[in-house]
Amino acid sequence: MEKTVYIRLRHRVQVRPDDCITVSKIAQIVAEKELRTRISNLVVHRVQPSDKNIVVIDVMRVLAEVHKTDPDIDVQAVGPAQTIVEIVFQKKSYSPVLFALVWILLFVGAALAIMNFHEDVSMQLVHKRLYTIITGKTSEHPLLLQIPYSIGLGLGMILFFNHLFKKRINEEPSPLEVEMFNYQLDMDMYVSMKENKESMKKIDDH
Structure with a gap:
């Protein structure tokens, strides 16, 4: 029973461009404390520039990494079969001029839509x-x-x-x-x- 591990992948997670994606970041783990700690720190993927902004990690990849540490571990996967990893880059500061132009465009567009509807009916x-x-x-x-x-x-x-x-x-x-x-x-x-x-x-x- 001590060798049984239950893993549930999260639907979507966010990481930084230079992060190492460990099992604990993408999944919930239920197991004996020492085993859970060991599995939590396993690196599944290292974020690279070629990954762009989305990486999909399959549950089979996680199972393979777990079995590399100990083939005798009984891993029970429940829940989603994939985790979508979103790589979050540093946000650019918004230009006040651009914000004002977009706001005016949306305001005028919404006003015209309402007025045209009222005119139609x-x-x-x-x-x-x-x-x-x-x-x-x-x-x-x-x-x-x-x-x-x-x-x-x-x-x-x-x-x-x-x-x-x-x-x-x-x-x-x-x-x-x-x-x-x-x-x-x-x-x-x-x-x-x-x-x-x-x-x-x-x-x-x-």
Whole structure:
């Protein structure tokens, strides 16, 4: 029983460009204390410039490294079959001018999208009609409806995205976060298949 080790690979980990990737960085290990310490320090991969920014480590590679230290170890692998290792380089400082240009572009684009939508559905005519029905009067600028509508539109966007600046309103993920999560899962699956050299074998490979 002392020679039994349970290993569960993590889905995604981040390392520095000059790091050595050990088993403890990419996996959870359950074993007798001394054996766990020995396996945790095993080096699976050394980050090289040719790795660029993504490395996929297969569970079979981890098992091979463990068995090199002691062939009698009974390794039980559970969970994912690959770990995606993201190599994080030093972030470049953002230019305030570039940030301002992007912010203005997004602001103007969002404003135009909202205005074009309102024009397509004749929102101004709807407000005028509602104002006439409610008050019995005709107005070219029914501010009584337009001002609350504009405020409600902004509040609705805040509730939809579930964020007020950097503060989350509640623990539920927003639809945008769910879509980003699904997109990340698809990307990870693609990377796992594309970058993992053990997952595919070409006809010329020996």
